[in-house]
Amino acid sequence: MTTQDAENVKQVKLDFDAECPSCSASIEFNPATGKLSCPYCGYETEIATPEEQEEKIAQEMDFAKAEERGNFNWGVEKKTVICKACAAETIYDALQVADSCPYCGYNQVMEASAENTLAPNGVCAFEITDKQAGDNFQRWIKGRWFTPKAAKNSAKPDSFKGVYLPYWTFDTKTSSRYSAKYGRHRTVTDKDGNTRTETDWYSTSGFYQEFIDDYLISATTRYDRNMMRKIEPFNLLNNKAYKPEYVTGFLSERYSIGLQDGWSQAKREIHDHLSAQITSKVRWEKNADVVSNLRFSTTHDDITYKYLMLPIWLSSFRYKEKIYQFMVNGQTGxxxxxxxxSPLRVTIAVVLSLIAIAIIWYFFMSE
Structure with missing residues (x-):
């Protein structure tokens, strides 16, 4: 290890003792029961529930008061963890919050935040098991019409990896002043009896307010965002205040997309949402057929955020020497x-569609 590498390695503590009091193996969170259990001796224990209601779920945090807003460079920062079970030293990416010791398999839950990062304040725990995730995958792939039959029959997921991934959620009160043009269509008949559609245009302006609740933004750059969107939504209301007990037995990572960049992305997406909402408002209020030249400016007030860890099952399967990856939502499946x-199946679908269009056109012309 170079001197520079040594400077980048930080000693960190463990937040949670994952040792089974019965047999000294590693205990882990069990999605089927919602308890901590030992896979070796069967020992189970409840996770303590806070007495105060506000401590049971993740609380909204004041965006303006957040001190650490920047991204986190997991490619540079490293940390070393000493296993409580076998005393082995392991170096991890600084983003990792939970993993198991590669030497003895002991579940390790590390500190949730570093000196220059925020700590998660909520977690949506796994609600489905790896077996249920595998069953859902089998139903999913059998429903893929364009997938070759041989692939459906042979696709067996590799061992599942349960991962808690970091997400930001944002609440904001939006107030938007807008101006736009809207048009109403009318049919005009000329002297020869031919008809055409003309549009009468009018100007309008107004004010639109909407409260945005729990707008979800992924805080990791490690995974395919398009694939992650396919498994949304998550049941964000079913969250719990962060406890290290919930992540034991699973991989988990802290954010690499910081709070400020997360909010910037959220604002862009919220802007697109508001554009669609204001357009619908104008169409409904003015009985308009079309809306154009929409211009608006938005003020965001009372911005709050939550930093949540959300559950995902990761796996892959091999077909014709190629690896296909997939994800399963750990809450909803x-x-x-x-x-x-299959190119053949795609070709057949296109041909059948063309035949159907030709038949419909034939009967339409015949009438």
């Missing part, structure tokens, strides 16, 4: 991923 495509 929704599956998203890649699957092989």
């Amino acid at each position: 929704q599956v998203g991923g890649d699957a092989p495509i």
Whole structure:
């Protein structure tokens, strides 16, 4: 290890003792029971529930008061963890919050935040098991019409990896002043009896307010964002205040997309949402057929955020020497991923569609 590498390695503490009091093996969170259990001796214990209601779920945090807003460079920062079970030293990416010792398998839950990062304040725990995730995958791939039959029959997921990924959620009160043009269509008949559509245009302006609740933004750059969107939504209301007990037995990572960049992305997406909402408002209020030249400016007030750890099952399967990855939502079981495509099946679908269009056109012309 170079001197520079040594400077980048930080000694960190463990937040949670994952040792089974019965047999000294590693205990882990069990999605089937919602308890901590030992896979070796069967020992189970409840996770302590706070007495105060506000301590049971993740609380909204004041965006303006957040001190650490920047991104976190996981490619540079490293940390070393000493295993409580076998005393082995392991170097991890600084983003990792939970993993198991590669030497003895002991579940390790490390500190949730570093000196220059925020700590998660909520977690949505796993609600489905790896077996249920595998069953959902089998149903998902069998429903892929363009996937070759051989792939459906042979696709067996590799061992599942349960991962808690970091997300930001944002609440904001939006107030938007807008101006736009709207048009109403009318049919005009000329002297020869031919008809055409003309549009009468009018100007309008107004004010639109909407409260945005728990707008979700992924805080990791490690995974395919398009695939992650396929397994949304998550049940964000079913969250719990962060406890290290919930992540034991699973991989988990802290954010690499910081609070400020997360909010910037959220504002862009919220702007697109507001554009669609204001357009619908104008169409409804003015009985308009079309809306154009929409211009608006938005003020955001009372911005709050939550930093949540959300559960995902990761796996892959091999078909014709190619690896296809997929994800399963750890709460809902929704599956998203890649699957092989059969060119023959696609060609058949296109041909059948063209035949159907030709038949409909034929009967239409005949009448």
